[in-house]
Amino acid sequence: MKSQTDTATGKHAGILAIEVYSPSVHIKQSMLEKHNDISAGKYTIGLGQQSIGVVCGDVEDINSICLTVVHSLLEKYSIDPNEVGRLEVGTETLVDKSKSTKTILMSLFGDNTDIEGATVVNACYGGTAALLNALDWVASDYWDGRYAVVVAADIAAYAPGSARPTSGAGAVALLIGRDAPIAFYGEKATHAADVWDFYKPDPSVEYPTVDGKLSQTCYYQALEDCYTRFAKKIEQGTAVASKEENEHVFDAQKPDYFIFHAPYNKLVQKSYGRLFLMDARRKLQRDLLGCSNADEKKELEEKEIKENVLGTWLTAPVEETYIDRGLEKTLKELSSTSFRQRLADANIVSQRIGNTYTASVFMGLASLIDIVGRRGDLEVGKNVVVFSYGSGALATMYRLHIREPNQSKFTISKMTDALNLMARLDAREELDASELDKALDARARMHTAGAPYKPQYQSFRLLSGTYYLDEIDANFVRKYKRIE
Numbered sequence: 287m288k289s290q291t292d293t294a295t296g297k298h299a300g301i302l303a304i305e306v307y308s309p310s311v312h313i314k315q316s317m318l319e320k321h322n323d324i325s326a327g328k329y330t331i332g333l334g335q336q337s338i339g340v341v342c343g344d345v346e347d348i349n350s351i352c353l354t355v356v357h358s359l360l361e362k363y364s365i366d367p368n369e370v371g372r373l374e375v376g377t378e379t380l381v382d383k384s385k386s387t388k389t390i391l392m393s394l395f396g397d398n399t400d401i402e403g404a405t406v407v408n409a410c411y412g413g414t415a416a417l418l419n420a421l422d423w424v425a426s427d428y429w430d431g432r433y434a435v436v437v438a439a440d441i442a443a444y445a446p447g448s449a450r451p452t453s454g455a456g457a458v459a460l461l462i463g464r465d466a467p468i469a470f471y472g473e474k475a476t477h478a479a480d481v482w483d484f485y486k487p488d489p490s491v492e493y494p495t496v497d498g499k500l501s502q503t504c505y506y507q508a509l510e511d512c513y514t515r516f517a518k519k520i521e522q523g524t525a526v527a528s529k530e531e532n533e534h535v536f537d538a539q540k541p542d543y544f545i546f547h548a549p550y551n552k553l554v555q556k557s558y559g560r561l562f563l564m565d566a567r568r569k570l571q572r573d574l575l576g577c578s579n580a581d582e583k584k585e586l587e588e589k590e591i592k593e594n595v596l597g598t599w600l601t602a603p604v605e606e607t608y609i610d611r612g613l614e615k616t617l618k619e620l621s622s623t624s625f626r627q628r629l630a631d632a633n634i635v636s637q638r639i640g641n642t643y644t645a646s647v648f649m650g651l652a653s654l655i656d657i658v659g660r661r662g663d664l665e666v667g668k669n670v671v672v673f674s675y676g677s678g679a680l681a682t683m684y685r686l687h688i689r690e691p692n693q694s695k696f697t698i699s700k701m702t703d704a705l706n707l708m709a710r711l712d713a714r715e716e717l718d719a720s721e722l723d724k725a726l727d728a729r730a731r732m733h734t735a736g737a738p739y740k741p742q743y744q745s746f747r748l749l750s751g752t753y754y755l756d757e758i759d760a761n762f763v764r765k766y767k768r769i770e
Contacts, residue, residue, distance in 0.1 A: 298689065299425040300466030302433070302696035305359035306652045306707060307351055308456040308639045309339040310749045311715045313722050318451055321719030329451045334551030339639035339714075340721060341441050341455040343728030343743025345754045348379040349390045350766055352439045353753035355457040356391055357768070359435070361751075362704045363461065363696075367395040371432030372423055372462075374403035376412030376644040378486070378676075379440045381764070390764075391437070403434070409484060410547060411676025413438025413458070413644035418682070420462045421470050434462035440643030443726050445493040452550050453722065454640020458648035465691045467698050468651075468670075473523075474684035475516035477508040484677035492733055501677060502553065503608050508681035509546075509557055509673055510564055510604070516671075516683045517568070535572075537565040538621070541685070542668040543658070544629045545650035547675040548636040557673075558625050559617030563607065566596050595620070631657040638711050647674045651686075656707035659698050666690045715747060737762045 314337045315329040329335055341351070352375060360367065373395075375388045386405035395401060402423070406412040413436070420434035439457030444450045483501035486494050517536040538544075538561035546554045570590055577583040591597055599613050607613050635653035636642070642649055651672070658664045668688045675681040691697065728743040739758040748754055748769050756767045 297425050297464050298466055298469045298691070299421050299464055300462070300469035300686065301460050301651075302463045302466050303359065303363045303461035304648070304652055304655065304701055304705065305355055305362060305459045306456065306635075306649065306705060306710075307355040307358065307439075307458075307752075308635075308642075308711070309341050309346070309714075310752070311340050311342070311717050311721075311747050312337045312639070312711075313340055313717050313719050315451065317719040318722065322451075332552065333451065334555065334637065335451070335640065336637045337639070338451070338453055338722065339455050340717060340725050341729075342747060342754070343725040344732040344741040345743045345748070346441075346455075346752075347381055347755050347764070348377055348439060348441060349381065349387050349764060350753040350755055351441070351455065351457045352377075352387050352391055352437050353394065353766060353768075354751065355439065355459040356435060356437060357394055357753070358751060359459040359461060360394065365433065365461065368398045369432055370395065370398065370401060370435055371430050372402045372420055372434035373437070374416035374420055374434070375405040375437045375439070376407075376414065376416040377405065377437075377439050378407055378409050378412060378643055379492070380407070387437075387439075390766075408680050409676035409678050410440075410549075410643040410646060411674060411678075411680040411682075413648060414674035414676075414682055415680075417460065417462070418474075418684075420460075424462055424464060429464075436460040436462060438642075438645040438648050440645055441492075441729075442641040442643050443492055443729060445491070446723065449496060449498070450722070450726070452641050453726070454636075454642050456639050456642035456645050456649060458642075458645045458652060460648065461696070463696075465693055467689060467691050467696060467701075469687045469689050470684065471687065473516070473520065474682055475512045475519060476683075477511040477679070477681040479504070479508070479679050481677070481679050483679065490734060492729065499609075504677065504679050505547075505553065505675050506557065506560060506608055508675050508679055509683075510560065512673060512681055512683035513561060513564055514568070516685075520685075538562055539624050539628075541628065541671040543632060543654060543670045545632045545647050545654065545670060545672045546629065547646050547673060547681075548633060548650060549641045549646070551633050551637050554629060554633055555618065555625060556614060558629055559614070559621040560607075562617055562620045563596060563599060563613070566594060567600055570600050635707065635711070644676075647672050652705055652707055655698065655701050656705045659702040664688055664698050 315335045388405045406415045416436045420436050437459050441455045442453050481504050483504045484496050520536040548554050632650040632654045635649045670686045673683045737758050738760045752769045753766050756765045
């Protein structure tokens with residue numbers, strides 16, 4: 287009898303194609319530092335960000351950016367709308383408490399009303415939930431042979447203050463099917479908890495309520511919980527096949543690439559460094575299992591603490607390590623070379639457009655495909671470990687595999703050509719830093735304006751192929767148009 291993993295491996299369910307939408311304008315973080323009259327480096331070094339993609343005020347909303355990215359995906363890859371059997375959206379940017387963005391997107395599929403899926407909501411995790419649902423559908427015996435489309439999109443808007451520079455906007459659409467060049471074989475670990483680190487309880491504003499320190503701690507806890515169990519699962523799967531001692535041990539330098547949920551780049555750097563701490567602590571626990579008595583364990587523990595650069599951090603309560611600046615510096619030194627090799631390329635897009643909530647890890651994947659794929663380094667046999675986190679909290683770590691598909695319509699090189707992402711970002715118009723407040727203020731006014739409503743912000747900056755909100759009529763029906 288075949289295992290579920292064996293069955294999934296044979297079907298090679300995964301990502302066939304990818305498309306990205308980000309605003310056509312941006313603001314440099316260095317200019318925002320000057321505009322906000324704060325010290326140079328606060329955003330560029332402190333957050334590790336380069337610029338913010340600025341959504342066009344009240345002219346664009348979550349539905350419009352999803353319409354744009356899905357239309358572009360279908361167009362670039364010549365997908366007949368009738369070939370799609372599942373459409374699932376992940377977002378936390380809601381404009382209606384009942385009607386979902388998935389139903390808005392049905393306007394792109396003509397007479398094809400036989401499309402499964404819905405909109406999934408849980409902070410930044412919704413896109414990952416949508417992806418896992420689609421992959422399960424494609425790999426199942428109930429699959430009807432049609433494609434799935436997964437959309438992850440958000441507009442990250444913050445109230446005036448210290449969090450506003452972590453704003454951003456973007457959307458990613460994925461085409462899911464079998465015989466994929468980026469395959470998923472069921473390797474994953476999930477974390478779920480009840481925490482109040484980031485939430486949106488006030489319907490009068492679109493801004494979140496955030497406990498920044500708690501949110502970082504929750505991110506670390508979710509990462510370490512997922513990583514520990516993910517590593518154990520991988521090790522259990524490879525232990526039988528390994529021929530050398532410790533060959534099957536999984537650590538932070540085994541994957542070819544990582545992609546982390548990226549609210550800002552500095553958090554990703556610090557979080558990856560923590561995997562080195564977790565690896566060292568796991569090694570100590572493995573070594574202690576070989577001891578026959580308490581005295582031998584004590585002697586070994588003292589020896590490893592003395593010899594390891596992490597010293598007493600190996601045995602300190604993990605909660606005490608989250609705010610230890612000395613540990614943070616040491617872990618950065620330990621992990622910096624590996625970070626540049628395994629994560630830096632995946633972070634470039636998020637550094638240049640800002641926080642995109644549910645779309646964040648998929649922006650990372652697009653960044654990796656565009657940069658590493660263009661170099662020819664995203665080769666068959668390589669793997670990518672993805673960590674997705676959503677406040678509240680839900681998180682999953684999973685692994686993707688690069689393979690040579692039997693078909694030629696969907697390949698890594700075709701994704702790279704279709705994305706042309708770095709060139710698109712380079713071509714954006716730079717705005718004065720004051721425009722960030724103007725754009726977000728326009729959105730704030732729309733949020734409480736009622737109906738009917740006509741968007742007031744400038745639409746002339748929208749590029750060809752972009753959908754925009756034309757009006758909200760007296761019945762609160764939103765109407766969209768596309769720039770031709």
